[in-house]
Amino acid sequence: MGASLTRAAQWTTASSGTGKLEITPINESLLKEILSFVEQFSSRHPQEAKHVFKEPLQWSTTLVASDFKTDYDISGPTVQSQEKDSEGHPLLQLSPPTIFARSFSQLSKLVQLANDKKLKEVRACLEENRDPVVKILGPSFATVLEGEDNFVLRLVDKVKQEDQAADSALKVKLFFLLQHLDNQLLSNSLKKISQEVRLSPAAVKNEVELLKHFCSEGEKRVLKSVRYTSDYEFSNGCRTPPWRQVHGDICYLVIEPCDTETLYITCSTAGVFLNGGIKQEGEENAYERTSEMHKDLVTLLKSRSPHFAENINKQDFAVQEELPSTKKVQHVESVDAEEQGQPQRSYEHQEKNVHERARQQHTPNKPGGKTKLEPSPRWKSPGLMSPYDGTEEKKHRMGSGKEKSGKIQKKMLRSDSKKKADFSVSSSPGRQSSQKTKTPVGVMLAEAFSESSSESEEDEEQPERRPESNTDLPSEYWQIQKLVRYLKRGNQTATVLVLCAMRDFNLVQETCQLAIRDEGGLEVLLNLLDTKEIRCKIGSLKILREISNNSQMRRAIADLCGLQSMVKSLDSLVKDLKALAAETIANVAKFRRARRTIRQYGGIMRLVKLLDIPDLATPTAEQERDVEVARCGVLALWSCSKSTRNKEAIRKAGGIPLLGRLLKLPHENMLIPVVGTLQECASERSCRIAIQTEGMIKDLVKTLSCDNQELQMHCASAIFKCAEDKQTRDLVRQYEGLQPLVLLLNKVDNKQLLAATTGAIWKCSISMENVAKFQEYNVLEILVNLLTGQPEEVLVNVVGALGECAQIPANRAIIRRCGGIQPLVNLLTRTNQALLVNVTKAVGACATEKDNMEIIDRLDGVRLLWSLLKNPNVDVQSSAAWAICPCLENTKDAGEMLFYFVGGLELIVNLLKSTNKEVLASVCAVIAKIAKDEDNLAVITDHGVVPMLAKLTNTTDDRLRRHLAEAIAHCCMWGSNRASFGEAGAVAPLVRYLKSTDSSIHQATAHALLQLSKEPNNCITMHQNGVVKLLLGMMGSADEMFQEAAADCVFNIRRLALANDKASYGYPP
């Protein structure tokens, strides 16, 4: 009773003494149990009930004398029991309001008397006798209770010491009864508590396994060691002693980080915290919390170990790197959209999602596996157990798979030892061990860490479609299952025959695939890859190649470590085998985890090696087969190249030049994967350089004129990405690639092709020479026509191209004449951020022409641009702001128009709080334009533009400095702004701008200083900062405006000095 009372029961105050038992469900059930124990005690254990307590239990009762009946001597308010001890003292005594009880028999009677006040009495008794065991058995027993380990021995000692007591045996028995009650209470309350846990043992376990994995990774290791203090795990998943479990403690960990001292950590349901240093089980005194509570181990470790924080981020980022290229239309995503563009999921977000995802992945429960392994029902509260039972289930499936295949291996071995010794000998250790390394932890990790985005890029885990009951399955299902069974029993000759027979079925059909998998056929097929039998391997791969078109099979193959075997097969001497292995890899590598596995097992290197075929004009039959092998290799690389790291791996393995060589071959079925791979790789800068330096642009341009649209699309897409570099753009022009691109614009029905083509045109038009060429081909007219009715992938590129072309004045007029302004302005209402960036740029470029501006005005374009300043994307913000500048310049009544933009001016001033330099620069430019109108300047001054601009003056960004100086120059024109700038400390930094190497800054700064110098105090500051010397040097500038500004500024300073002298001395010196 001791332990449960002190630990399980919830007291109002933590201090012992006169705490009250709170009214909580746990306490209530505790009390009820103690009550029934006491009630039944005298009937169940009459002997022990008579034992006289060492000390009486005493408490203030609500019972009065009238409640007592026979067996009691009642005299007035006091009551004495007739039952007496050996010395004649009554065993129960009531002197209101206190009651003394000295045996269980009396206690039993008492609660019976108390009727409906039973619980109240028990409660009062427990509240006032915080350590009842001590009172009942004497203090020596209480200490026995504390030390858990060999308490029985000590107990016997104690009893021996108290030898004189004849009732020692009774005492022991009583002790055990109490002990038993104690345990029962504890475990009951444990049940209750564990139902309301917040952090679950499963979650902690997962996390610990994850961390353990980080300990072993050589140079990447982030922790030295992670271990539990106890190896014993209770059925509920906890590793702490039960009396600590009631406090919510799940386990204690000792973690050695690489850079700080060893951490002793308690994982409890409430969270994770450092304890007093629990090294081993049972160190009672170290349980208290010595740090703040963290939500999980990783966050705790992050706060404690900088090394861990840094490296765990790397681990996660490694994963995230592969995130891009997940958009639906992969071929057309522009390079810079990836670099600048869409906010990718932040690390924080991802980390949070890891668990959720892991859970999601497991939720589609496979029928069949589910019923076999049920976690303890105690943990079945919703939301708690999913990850746990998911992995369990997986473990189970893996286990059975292993078992099965193991059996097969043994059988095969047996049969083959008769016939041919080396058949399958090599296989069984191979697969067995590879499966062993893939413990459930491995599975969990692989998924938690790599699969974060695969769903979005390919197939979500589809729910299995299968007929409800077995009777619905077609006969093929059973026939295939039979064949799989033969497969397990046959030697190599039979195996080949069975494989051939299986190939006669329509393996594309899902029923057939399921039949193979359900009967454990995948394991056998993959085992065959590890044998030395080439014909078996070929037969197996022919089947795997077919069924790997199904995403579920792909995942199953990867789960069974099939990719490793396939990668190994790439080393074979047999060409057919290599080709088949590569083709199958190409199919399986449709999701990220598979691609990563291939890379990690050296697959990329081997695949690249397949491409190394001799350059031949007229290949022999044998060499034709080499070409076929190379083709399959490229197919596999194409699949693999969808992951960023693989692109780099392909380049490092020397794949780009080899692809370049294959690019010269005439076969279309070769060129598609080659160009496809190249365009995937081209999203990496290093690969782009390699493509360019290997002279592939010429071949790409040539291939652009083929008559296969898919091939053309990949070519255009490759050019799109490569034309990011100026040299490539020039090469495209030199090899006359611009015209074929323009011709491709006619194929408006193939949207993917159109997106790639317009993308290539956009990037090529960044070079003005190319724009001139495009003008010859009347590209603008075509592009303007594409502004309506196209998907956004196309629109982004079309508008991008128009924006670039509009940098040339003549083109702006052409766009207007073709009716391009209206659709462009209309696009300002879209939400696609990449599109908005391009549209604002195009509109801005067009607005530099007065005639265009009229149209924009009429369409209320400025207001639309202005509203884009509210867009959350900084690129859109800055791009819109830049576009606003020419609008304000060229519109007739800009000032008046702005005045009516409700809240517009406040909005722009507030953007000065942005942290993005580009936004700040663009907003400064807009403010400079706004400030030209006096009324508006007054408004923005009211909005506090002066101190905000002043605050920015310390920047070192030259682009921002220039526009900031301009804005300050214009803002000086109102009221006391000049003085305000001086007071806000804007002058001294501005002087420093003159030391910059950028002359455009000098000019803007000179104007600003000129304006500021009209305020005497500013002149003093300028003078102190040595402005005169700097300005004197600039007066020699070729630009007259600049000269004048510099000179005027010096003049103002000088005049002040003169006036000062005059005031002091009454005459000029």
Add this chain to the structure above:
Amino acid sequence: MPEMSALNKKLTQTLAETISKQVKHFNKRETECLIRLCNGLLGDQTVSIHNSLLLLVYLAVFHTFDKDSDGYISVKEWIEGLSVFLRGTLDEKIKYCFAVYDLNSDGYISREEMLQMLNDSMIREPTEEDPDEGIKDLVEITFKRMDYDHDGRLSYADFERAVREENLLLEAFGSCLPDAESTLVFEEQAFKDPPGQ
């Protein structure tokens, strides 16, 4: 074989010259090597040869080598056999395999022959009623697949067509050709030391 006499050497060279003209796939030098290997086999049974040649113990293979059925493999037969073995085209290999599988040399592979060849290819399931059911079933499946003209026996045409459709069926009823790796190793060993140089 350093003890080879000058006469022998001369004879071997002449023989090699003639045979190399009659047998495809081997040039004179290679033929010479193979003759020497053959002589070695005849002269000293303990000459170590690569494993792949152990296939020769298969009687059927022997028969196909021994074209004139005199119970001996002549030097020429030996070299002709090896030419298919090591460098045969698909056609030659189909012919060779068919000959091997046609146990009674009647020009057809019968169900019974097939069953005989595949008899031990699968572990019997003792729990089943008929432990041989599996193998019988497999023979039936394979037979149906390959017997294109449905005459209840596999003719050469059937066999050839099946192999052309699915190359894996070339050695359908038991290994009788060396695999690529063994071939490579054998050729390396046999041709590594050209005689008379």
